[in-house]
Amino acid sequence: MILRPRMRSRRLRDRFGPEYDRTVQQAQNRRIAEQDLTDREKRHDELRLRDLSEEETRRYEAAWAQVQAQFVDDPAAALDAADRLVAQAMTDRGYPSESYEQQLADLSVDHARPLSRFRTAHDIAARAERGGVSTEDMRTAIVDYHELFVDLVDADRSGQTRPQH
Structure with a gap:
């Protein structure tokens, strides 16, 4: 499913909080920043994370x-x-x-x-x-x-x- 740009921005802003703003500020433009954040999510999904006992x-x-x-x-x-x-x-x-x-x-x-x-x-x-x-x-x-x-x-x-x- 492809999210509209506004919905995608809102979802990323909600998930990343202040990191969203920081990434957007450091990127050439919002699209590049949001692609970076989306790439982070994809990499994260491949990690084998666990809670501690x-x-x-x-x-x-x-x-x-x-x-x-x-x-x-x-x-x-x-x-x-x-x-x-x-x-x-x-x-x-x-x-x-x-x-x-x-x-x-x-x-x-x-x-x-x-x-x-x-x-x-x-x-x-x-x-x-x-x-x-x-x-x-x-x-x-x-x-x-x-x-x-x-x-x-x-x-x-x-x-x-x-x-x-």
Whole structure:
């Protein structure tokens, strides 16, 4: 079924939220942006994604609690641990780890809402590796990572329902 352009735009805007606006802004035109988003959906449909088991969810939540506790004594190490934990959750859910840009594209289909905050957190973590990031910036990054972390790890808590592939 071919959707009229207006209906297609509305459907994509509803699905991708702020990622729709970001993609349109960065593309040469709306048609190209919407084709990119549609291509992301097609690729996403081919991924073998899965929800985590209750046991895995509990382990992840315990690991996140350790990240938060570690932040008090060593914010930089906690930030690094948060980055690695989110990456591991992506992998365990079935998202490929080809490249950061591809991860963003794949995540945008089901996790568009926390994606801009994930970008911010990732950028802060990259700057932290080179030094010169304040403790407050690291705290912001931890909070931003946590939003995607919750969305990935606990579908019930995040309000998402995801099909099993």
